[in-house]
Amino acid sequence: MKKVMKKGMLWCLILMLVLTFQSLSASAATKKANLKAPTVSNWKKTWDGSWNTPKSDGVEYTITWKKVAGASGYQVKYSLKESGVWTKYYFTLTKKCSYSIAGSSMDKSKARVRAYKVVNGKKQYGPWSKTKVSVKWW
Secondary structure: HHHHHHHHHHHHHHHHHHHHHHHHHHHHHOOOOOOOOOOOEEEEEOOOOOOOOHHHHOEEEEEEEEEEEEOOEEEEEEEEEEEEEEEOEEEEOOOEEEEEEOOEEEEEEEEEEEEEEEEEEEEEOOOOOOEEEEOOOO
């Protein structure tokens, strides 16, 4: 009986060691990216329609930011305020350092950006930039 207990305890110890090493390697793979937050350099209205286009064409804002060293690309998070209500947040990925947001009856918009890099086929994100809110365009 003592031999069976010793073998069982030995197997438990081996199993615990295996699980410990697996969790260490998994945590190393999900480590936060060592990236800085992008600095938004501009958030401006780039188009407000014209008299010869339909009203539904609306307005467009473009957000631009400075390049982050080591980044593979960027994620932009934005929301539009239409008819006094903020819509849900939208996410998009881009490799450029700018992104344009358009809306038909946009009162305001807000956006922020974060850099990402690809490590072992997975995206690791850096911190978000400060949120920029546009002014009412009309």
